[in-house]
Amino acid sequence: MSDKPAAQNSVGATWASLRARWNDLPRPMQWLVGSPVILLLALLPVIDPPYISTTAVDFGATMAQVAMVALIAIGLNVVVGQTGLLDLGYVGFYAVGAYVVALMTSSASPLWSSADHGLFSGPWAWLACVPVAIVITGITGVILGTPTLRVRGDYLAIVTLGFGEIVRLLADNLTGLTNGAAGLNDVLFPELGKSAAHPDGVFSNSNDSGISYGIWWYWLGIVAIIIVLLIVGNLERSRVGRSWIAIREDEDAAEIMGVPTFKYKLWAFVIGAGVGGLSGAIYAGQVQYVDPKAFTVINSMLFLCAVVLGGQGNKFGVIVGAFVVVYLPARVQGIEIGGQSLGDYKYLFFGITLVLLMIFRPEGLFPARARLVTFGRKVYSTARRVPESDAAAQEAH
Structure with missing residues (x-):
């Protein structure tokens, strides 16, 4: 009986020592040491390992969705995890980014009277739309945050929940602009890697052989995640990040100490909105079809679930949370019990998991350390x- 606690203490001490050494490394060295892990993760859908690969759905497409939700979780973590603002309508920013790309590139968009959209109809149309989607979504964050960030707690949660529903209902009812429930099809995507085997490029959903389109979108998602992590990480170590932590811990005390809380909360909202817009742009290009059904409250709850599961305030923890939220339902999709797929019970499993997590590990799987x-x-x-x-x-x- 006495050996087990000793072994646990030894493992805990070893883990703490490794974590301390990791934290002592300079930031470039951390990225250099972590690059083999990133490379292995990037090659995972190409290797297609038998015990990890999904059987009922395409593994590359599943990993592309993991990367997209991980990007969403990083943006939501800025608002919820680092600043402590409970945002239940983050899916609204995701929807704005997707609809910006769809309205600017879709053949069904009413914004254009002809098939030639200029810059937004060529092979670089999707790439040209991405910064536009980020900027417009950031402006949406300013419009939402300016009047609402003066409220706190449950009131802010209700306001943001209403925002997410307003965006979805507008997309569903403004049929003259968004085509309503029918959605916008033929959304453009990066037309790269055209060949005889892939006449529309490697990012087209018609590319389903060899390195499929899902794998290419997964790699694009990894690049976007690395860029966002670098930006958010630098902000964390700046005055902005310290202000976010102060607001999260005690907003009143932070304001008394001279922190302009409203300004930095608005910063968090705008940055989170911009990342959400980038995620929506990736979604629109990958699916090549946008309709209101993809932006429900349930999806917003799943995004928040990824942040809570991984650990609020921990950038790498929320990526793990996004992996759990997307991968596990896809992994058990082909397993049936009593004629029913286990993937259909994902909301039940997430509910039970969250209850157990709040009881035994309320800070998430990888809680943020107070550096x-x-x-x-x-x-x-x-x-x-x-x-x-x-x-x-x-x-x-």
Whole structure:
């Protein structure tokens, strides 16, 4: 009986030592050490390992959806995890980004009277739309955040929930603009890698052989995730990130100490909205069809579930949460019990998982570490060692 706690303490000490060494590495060195892991993850759908690959659905398409939801979770984590603002309508920003790309490139869009849209109808049309979608979604975040960020807690959650539903209902009812429930088809995508085998390019959904279109979208999602992680990581280590943490811990205390809380909350909303718009642009290009049914409250809850499962405030934790939310239902989709696929019970499983998680690990699978507190402890321990060394030197004299 006594050996088991000792072994657990040894494993915990080893893990803590490895984590401390990792945190002590410079940021470029961390990326260099982590690059083989990123490369392995990128090659995962190409390797198609038998015990990990999905059987009922395409594994490459599943991993592309994982990358897209991971990107959404990183943006939502800025709002919920780092700033402590409960946003239940994040799917609204996701919808705005998708509809911007669809309206600017779809052949069914009423914005254009002819098939020639200029810059938005050529092979680079999707890439040209991405910055437009990010900017417009960021402006939407300003429009929503300016009047609503003065409320807190449950009131903010209700307002953002209403925003998500307003966007979906507008997309469903503005038939003259969005084509209503029929949606917008023929959304353009990056026309890269055209050949005799792939006349529409490697990103087209007609590319279902060899390295399928899902794998290419997965790689594009990984590139987008790395770029967003670099931007968000730099913000975390700046005055903006420290202000977000102060607001999350105690907004009143932060305001008393001189932090312009409204300004930095609006920053978080705009940055989160921009990342959501980027995710929506990737979704529109990958599916090549946009309709209101993809932007329901349930999807918004799943995005929040990924953040809570992975660990609020931990960028890499929410990526793991996104993987769990997307991959596990797809993995058990082909397993049937009593004639019913286990994938159909995903909401039941997520509910049970969240209840158990809140009981046994309320901070998520990978809770965020307070780096400033850790640094403070190092300073404190160093300050204690200095007087001890001085006292020893005095005794020696």
